[in-house]
Amino acid sequence: MAGGLPAGTLKKMNAENKDPRLGQLVDSIVRLSRGELSSRIEPSEARDEVDAVITGFNLLAEELEQVYDQFEKRVESRTAMLRQAHRDMKKMAMSDALTGLANRVALMEALETALAEAADGAPPPALILLDLDSFKNVNDRFGHDAGDRVLQEVGVRLNGVVRTSDIVARLGGDEFAILLPAATMEICMRVARRALEVLGEIIELEDLQVHSRASIGVRLGDPQQSADDLLLDADTAMYAAKREGRNIIKVFEPVMQYSRQLRSQMAAELRAAIRRDELVLHFQPLVELATSRIIGLEVLVRWQHPVRGLIPPDVFIPLAEEIGVIHDLDRWVMSTSLRHLAEWRRELQLDDDFQLQVNLSAVELKQLDLVDYVRGLLRETGVPASCLVIEITESAIVTRGEVEMYSLLSLQQLGVGIEIDDFGTGYSSISYLRELPVSMVKVDRSLLVDLDTKPGQFGFVSAVLQLIRAAGLEAVCEGIETKEQADQLRAMGCASGQGYYFSRPLPIDEIKALLATHRFLSLPA
Amino acid sequence: MTDEILLHDDAEMLEAGAERATGAYGRGGQTLSRDGITVVTLPAGEHVSKRLAESKAEEARALAAGVPRPLLIDIRGVKSIDRDARAVLGAAQMSAAVALLGASPVDRVLGNFVMGGQEPRCPVAFFASRSEALAWLAGFLPVP
Incomplete structure (x- = not known):
């Protein structure tokens, strides 16, 4: 900020026809143009027209600074809002709306990360797939609202049996998954057994009681495997559990794949047989x-x-x-x-x-x-x-x-x-x-x-x-x-x-x- | 009303109000009531802050006791009025009419920034003569 000039100096300068305040004004305008919006000039005590211009300059610079500040703040807040919206959308895209659990997309992403870590030498991930037995009957008998509440309760129970590093996901319908990064078969079976145990307990919802037993398929991953293959193996094990009498845990074995292939071949043949x-x-x-x-x-x-x-x-x-x-x-x-x-x-x-x-x-x-x-x-x-x-x-x-x-x-x-x-x-x-x-x-x-x-x-x-x-x-x-x-x-x-x-x-x-x-x-x- | 507050040139620019306490333009003048007109005096040679503007506005409100009165704001010789203070003084447009009293071209610029920026909600004018300002404001006094 330039200091105010005494009236005497001003008169002297005026006599030489060089008002120093005009130079100050030019300098300040240059500073302003460079973005120094705090640039101000002290008006002299003359309070004449030049001081009036200086005052106007100060006031306009202040306005400009204020508008710029507001603009900056608005951009900042809008950017924060955008970032939050992006985070919310990502969360929405990665989570199941009904249960709040991870969804299939999030599970597959985490599975790929865990497999990549395993390829770098970490213990392999394990995947547990769970399908509720006879869940369709709950929907048919008590309505979809009751069915939804059962699914939510199942989500809560499954979250209660996993480690903090594990991810519980709902893949859709009555199918759930638990991803255990860096797992062993022992850890995996312990979680699977606890899942079977908590799902075996009756779910009481106001006036209705539901048995929500599950068929569970388990697959300890191989670092060379793709996420899709791992999921398919766990799924194969789960179907084996379902066929073998439900409410049991089956660990994936290659022979199951053969039996599943046979079954899918038989399905195609049956379709053709009817025709x-x-x-x-x-x-x-x-x-x-x-x-x-x-x-x-x-x-x-x-x-x-x-x-x-x-x-x-x-x-x-x-x-x-x-x-x-x-x-x-x-x-x-x-x-x-x-x-x-x-x-x-x-x-x-x-x-x-x-x-x-x-x-x-x-x-x-x-x-x-x-x-x-x-x-x-x-x-x-x-x-x-x-x-x-x-x-x-x-x-x-x-x-x-x-x-x-x-x-x-x-x-x-x-x-x-x-x-x-x-x-x-x-x-x-x-x-x-x-x-x-x-x-x-x-x-x-x-x-x-x-x-x-x-x-x-x-x-x-x-x-x-x-x-x-x-x-x-x-x-x-x-x-x-x-x-x-x-x-x-x-x-x-x-x-x-x-x-x-x-x-x-x-x-x-x-x-x-x-x-x-x-x-x-x-x-x- | 034009974009610029009306300027009433007056040769008696140096006329000091009876209420002025000290100095050429008076220093730290108090807020007074004169024949139904509220007179607010801002301290010459000083920066007017929001705090000061608020205390002046409070004094004026106390005098008006809830009735819109004509208001004279004497800004002669003030060094500057910051943005927040201008917003407080701008709210004085709730009065019946506002006359801004200034002496120099600097006062004129400041006065326009105080009342400018938005459409005035009551008649507003800038005067270089105190007596003219008071006479103009008298026209807004309630009819007895």
């Missing part, structure tokens, strides 16, 4: 116990594999459900069997009450167009609705979903019979079944196993049959293998049944021949 009509139907006669009259057939599907031969349904039906082709399979069975029935009704002398029992999956019951499809098929084939019985398992209707109930009620109104399959193996009570549009109950074969030998079993089965009748339902027994069983069931008042004692399931030609020649079965004495 190429490689599936075949077998039919097991349903018999009136009092007379041995053939009153109907249960339709059973087999897979005629070109290389592996005849594959039983318990091998490929779960696969069909898993890969999402059960819908196509169910419809193929329904349409093919009804066409056969129509043909036999034209060509053979079938009783008017002759029925075809067709199994339907839980997935199929959820299809909104199921009723239209069945109605259309019945119309097309000319088969009366009363000749068709749809068999469903207890588990398919235990959740009582709206679509399932709509399907059952509409089919019943159509005149189609509804039968609960495998009764006695699930958890339905008779009173529960009474509330459903069900007309028949098929008693599971396991109840007949000890009918002749186990004390009290006769009385027990008899009571079950009485209960079924008391509920206004018709009982059918399956798995009848001996004459004694047939006699006993008849004595208990059971009207009909099926089993090897009467006939094994027969391929199409044989069943047609049987129906053409026999209205009654001739049975061994």
Whole structure:
């Protein structure tokens, strides 16, 4: 800041026609132009026009400095806001919105870092994959809100069993992962066991209790592996755990990969098999116990594999459900069997009450167009609705979903019979079944196993049959293998049944021949 | 109102107010009330800080007792008025009218910076004559 000049100096300077203040002004303007915004000039005591210009200069410089400061501060605060927004967006992009855990992107990034460290000599990372068993039932039964709360609780529990260096992630749906950087198999198994333990404890959410058990796959990484391969291996181990009975831990072994490849090959073949009509139907006669009259057939599907031969349904039906082709399979069975029935009704002398029992999956019951499809098929084939019985398992209707109930009620109104399959193996009570549009109950074969030998079993089965009748339902027994069983069931008042004692399931030609020649079965004495 | 506060040239630039306590322009003048007009005097030869401006504004408010009155601000001879102080004095536009009294071209520049920058909310004028300023302000006194 230039000092003020005494009035005398000013007069002297003025006399030489060189006002020093003008020079000061020029210097200050130059300083200002260089960015020295604090540059000021002290006005003289003359307070004349030049001092007025100096004062104006000072005031304008002050304004400029102020505006510049404000501008700087604003830029600073906007930059901070931008940085924060960037951090928030990154966090959002790297975390799961529901649980706040890391997401798949964040997990893969951390996995790559851990693998790179392992390549530099650090211990390798381990990956634990967890898939909640039967989580879908929680959503179906209690709604998605309850499902979300279960997932959040699972996240909290998993965070409680890991080391601070570990990362818990949700990969989507009910699938979680734990990354353990620099791990050993011992550390990894300890964490996996603790995860299994905490997930085994009941989750209590206000008025509902949920068992959230998990199938766990473990893979200790190899520094040469890619993150994707490591994830795939852990996933393979997890699927092995799921197939082996759930609620267990499986450590990855190369053989699992082979089994998975085989399975995925089989999945592709199954898809093709449905298209190429490689599936075949077998039919097991349903018999009136009092007379041995053939009153109907249960339709059973087999897979005629070109290389592996005849594959039983318990091998490929779960696969069909898993890969999402059960819908196509169910419809193929329904349409093919009804066409056969129509043909036999034209060509053979079938009783008017002759029925075809067709199994339907839980997935199929959820299809909104199921009723239209069945109605259309019945119309097309000319088969009366009363000749068709749809068999469903207890588990398919235990959740009582709206679509399932709509399907059952509409089919019943159509005149189609509804039968609960495998009764006695699930958890339905008779009173529960009474509330459903069900007309028949098929008693599971396991109840007949000890009918002749186990004390009290006769009385027990008899009571079950009485209960079924008391509920206004018709009982059918399956798995009848001996004459004694047939006699006993008849004595208990059971009207009909099926089993090897009467006939094994027969391929199409044989069943047609049987129906053409026999209205009654001739049975061994 | 023009961009510049009206300047009323007056030969009596050196006229000192009766209220001036000391010096050519008076030093540290107090705030007074004269015939319904509030007269605020800023100390000549000094830098006017925010603190000083606030104390003057407080004195003026106390005198006005909540009623908008004509206001005379005597800035003759002040060395400078900093930015925050200007903001405080600018708020004096809540008065019925404001007359700024200056003597030199420096006062004129300062006065315009005090009231400039935004549209005045009450009539504002710069005077070089105290008597003219008071006469102009008298026109804004409430009719008895």
